[in-house]
Amino acid sequence: EAQVTQNPRYLITVTGKKLTVTCSQNMNHEYMSWYRQDPGLGLRQIYYSMNVEVTDKGDVPEGYKVSRKEKRNFPLILESPSPNQTSLYFCASSLSVAGSTDTQYFGPGTRLTVL
């Protein structure tokens, strides 16, 4: 089944404790992206990746890192989480972006709470 998976789905952690949220897709998609959803705000793009080893900042990259060593995986790293990073996070992928009408497929979401 074609899908985007994220782990963990729920996480409660404490300030400063490094964490990684994994994202994997099995559709051979080039474009992958991380979003956060906060009440009253639209989905905001944190980082995106056009292909392996190519990553770019979105609108809210502060406090986050990403890597794209393999096409299928795009982990989101919080080196020192803070309470303002408490949010619902989505990973998404699409076949490509530039010059395409490809749709994005979203993962199930990760609800993160930083105490």
Place this chain on the structure above:
Amino acid sequence: ILNVEQSPQSLHVQEGDSTNFTCSFPSSNFYALHWYRWETAKSPEALFVMTLNGDEKKKGRISATLNTKEGYSYLYIKGSQPEDSATYLCAPLAGNQFYFGTGTSLTVIP
């Protein structure tokens, strides 16, 4: 950052009513416009991707139009059903980034 506005913010309609929502965005630097449907406790699901001025897409009772010159898109739902209840998001693609609106929350009352 692209300022994307969706209206109305929320909408309650009776089953069988037809309804429409608006997505407004700056018309410059625009490449494509995506519409998503987002049900509570689920992930956003793609409805349409539109790129051309005057583009019109249809999927069952849902359709969308795009005006790139004036920077807006309409989403129409004909004969709303309770299962249409969801938040509808639009997301212009500018450069290689998506800019999501805050969505229109639709509740269809049986």
